[in-house]
Every structure is written in structure tokens, then in C-alpha cells.
Amino acid sequence: MGVEIKIEHLTKSFGKQLIWNDVTLTMPAGEICVMLGPSGTGKSVMLKTLIGLLKPDRGSVIIEGTDIANCSEKDLYEIRKLFGVLFQDGAMFGSMNLFDNVAFPLREHTKKSESEIKRIVLEKMDLVGLIGAEYKLPGEISGGMRKRAGLARALVLDPEILLIDEPDSGLDPVRTSFINQLFVDLNAQINATFMIVTHDIHSVRVVPDQIGLLYHKHLAMFGPREMLLSSDEPVVRQFLNAQTVGPIGMSEEKDATELEAEKDMDLPPLPPIPLQLETSNGIPRKSQRPPGEWCRLNGVTPPPGSFRADSILSASAAKSSD
Structure with missing residues (x-):
């Protein structure tokens, strides 16, 4: 079962360059969380x-119960045993075959026999x-296969927290859809807490339970998927719906002249949520909520056409007609 991650007033800089300031959020145990933000906002x-x-x-x-930002090296080493990490490119050792790459953490950090290692590696593969x-x-394999091999390696120690950095990087839309399904199915099977960093808006709209957005050196918003997808907060609305109107420009922020030119423009409607x-077998994950539940409980009217099987197609049609 996954564990809760509680971040309080987190601030990070490199020299005089502030990366983000006073970030506070809680990642619920066993849920899929996604962190978004324009390039250079410190997601990695x-x-x-x-x-x-x-x-x-x-x-x-x-x-x-351990503050890993201020604990001893010994305590940090123990807490790290809860983690599995999938790096952007899979981070495979080029001279090792996939079996040995996946087996590496078991050989490095456990005293398991080779027969037990073989059983675990083949299970994860x-x-x-x-x-x-x-x-x-x-x-000898494709980028998508390398990512899956990296994921298998991240799983061999049965982590309770899985960190995933840009899983869609270098993948075509079909492979991205396959890996999204894999994450959802894995979450249902192992109940780990997932934190995914991605730029893929389609993935963000359909995969996570919780969404966060880093912008302008702070956390703009973090919360349930429906909260952010129905939000009128300018930067959240712009980023999650891939719109040009809003505070984000080609550089992180638009200048005053650009913002002034947009002030009387009508914003396009929010697309349906x-x-x-769902999981491949159709059995709901423990953290999955009924469609529209957050909106109902919080008195929020979702965009027209939300929570229907054809909502993605409806959103595409509405965008093309604008």
C-alpha cells in the first residue's frame, strides 16, 4: 500500500536563482498524482x-513520520527503500541486457538468491x-520498451512510492496511451503512491487522481483532477486546456503589453471533463472516485458534456469549430 507524502513550505534555490518558494501540498496514499508546469519551473x-x-x-x-529534508543519512537510506524511480530515458546500463538491468537493484540492495532474483525479475518484466x-x-529496443524496462526495474523492490519523470518523452501518441494504461493498471495492482511529471495534456486529463501546477516560482494549485479541470484560475485554465490566452507566453510569463492586448478578449469555453x-479489467482502483463526485460535493457546475464517453471527441470538435 502506498504512503502519504506531506510537503510543507518547501523552498529551493540554486545560488541566487529561486526555483520555487513555499510549496505546500499533500499527496494522498495510493493515489496517482501529476505535477505540471511550463519548462524550467523545477518539476524534475x-x-x-x-x-x-x-x-x-x-x-x-x-x-x-520522517522529515527527509532534515533527517540523518541513515534514516534517509531507510526511507529511500520505499521509492522506485522511472527516469526520462529509462537510464539503462548500455552494456547489460534487460534482465540484468532489472535485476541490478536486487543484486545491489538485497541478499536474495539468483533463483529468487530470476523469479522476481521475470514477474516484473x-x-x-x-x-x-x-x-x-x-x-536493440525501442524507446518505449526502454521505458517499460526502466519501469520494471523501478518495481523490483516493491516500492510504496513511484516517481516517474516525463514518461511520454520521445513516445508517439499510441505508445503514450499504452504507458498511461500501464500506470493505471499498476496503481490498481500495487496501490503505490504515484508522482508523475509530464507535459502531455491528454494524459493529465484522463490519468491522475490529483493534479499540481508549478508556475512563476510557486505552486499555483494542487488538488483533485476535477477541481483543476473545472478551474477558472487563469494560469491553470490556460495550461490544462492548451490555450494561448492567459498569463503564460513563449517565455514563462507574458509582458504587460501582451496582457493588455488580451484583456478584452473572450476566453474559449472550458472543454468537457x-x-x-479505467483499469483494463474495469475494476475501479481504490483511489478512483465516481465521475463528477468532486463537482457535486463542492457545488461546481462542470463544463457541458463532461463525464461522457465521447467527452474527448466533443472537446476536439468544439476546439476545431472556434
Whole structure:
């Protein structure tokens, strides 16, 4: 079962360059969380801080009662055993075949026998659809297969927290859809807490339980998927709906002249909120909420056409007619 991650007043800078300031959020145990933001807003820095590779200037990251931002190296080593990490490119050792790459954490951090290691490795490779490719080298397979091999390696120690950095990077839309389905199915099976950093808006609209947005050196918003997808907060609305009207420009922020020119423009309507991606077997995940529940409980009227099977197509049609 996943564990809760509680971040309080987290601040990080490199020299005089502030990355983000006073970030506070709670990632519920066992839920899929996504962190978004324009390029350069410190999303990958956030992942490295969560696992203790970078120390924040101020604030705390509390996991199972331990503040990993301020704990001893011994305590940090123990807490890290809860984590699995999928890096952007899979981070495979080029001279090792996929079996040995996936087996590496078991050989490095456990005293399991080779027969037990083989059983675990093949189980995890089967989980990500790589049975039959065990003895291929990373250079002999596609980018999507390397990511799945990296995911299998991240799973071999049965993590309770899975950090995933840009899983769609370098993948075509079809492979991105497959890996999204894989994340949802994995979350249902292992109940780990997922934190995914991505730029893929379609993935963000259908996969997570919680969404966060980093912008202009702070956390603009973090909360349930429906809260952000129905939000009129300018930067949240602009980013999640891939719109040009709003405070984000080609650089992180638009200048005053650009904003002045937009002040009388009508914003396009919010697209329908799509149904959340289901597991392959159709059995709801423990953290999955009924469609529209957050909106109903909070008195929010969702955009027309929300929570229907054709909501994505409706949104595309509305965009093309504008």
C-alpha cells in the first residue's frame, strides 16, 4: 500500500536563482498524482527533492513520520527503500541486457538468491509486457520498451512510492496511451503512491487522481483532477486546456503589453471533463472516485458534456469549430 507524502513550505534555490518558494501540498496514499508546469519551473527538481537527492533551503518532506529534508543519512537510506524511480530515458546500463538491468537493484540492495532474483525479475518484466526480451540490450529496443524496462526495474523492490519523470518523452501518441494504461493498471495492482511529471495534456486529463501546477516560482494549485479541470484560475485554465490566452507566453510569463492586448478578449469555453481512464479489467482502483463526485460535493457546475464517453471527441470538435 502506498504512503502519504506531506510537503510543507518547501523552498529551493540554486545560488541566487529561486526555483520555487513555499510549496505546500499533500499527496494522498495510493493515489496517482501529476505535477505540471511550463519548462524550467523545477518539476524534475521537485522529484529529486522528494527522494532526498537535493536538499531544500527551507521546509519539510514528511514520509511515514520522517522529515527527509532534515533527517540523518541513515534514516534517509531507510526511507529511500520505499521509492522506485522511472527516469526520462529509462537510464539503462548500455552494456547489460534487460534482465540484468532489472535485476541490478536486487543484486545491489538485497541478499536474495539468483533463483529468487530470476523469479522476481521475470514477474516484473511480465507485468510491463517484456517477457521474451530479457536478453536484448537497451540499444536493440525501442524507446518505449526502454521505458517499460526502466519501469520494471523501478518495481523490483516493491516500492510504496513511484516517481516517474516525463514518461511520454520521445513516445508517439499510441505508445503514450499504452504507458498511461500501464500506470493505471499498476496503481490498481500495487496501490503505490504515484508522482508523475509530464507535459502531455491528454494524459493529465484522463490519468491522475490529483493534479499540481508549478508556475512563476510557486505552486499555483494542487488538488483533485476535477477541481483543476473545472478551474477558472487563469494560469491553470490556460495550461490544462492548451490555450494561448492567459498569463503564460513563449517565455514563462507574458509582458504587460501582451496582457493588455488580451484583456478584452473572450476566453474559449472550458472543454468537457473526460471520464478518468479505467483499469483494463474495469475494476475501479481504490483511489478512483465516481465521475463528477468532486463537482457535486463542492457545488461546481462542470463544463457541458463532461463525464461522457465521447467527452474527448466533443472537446476536439468544439476546439476545431472556434
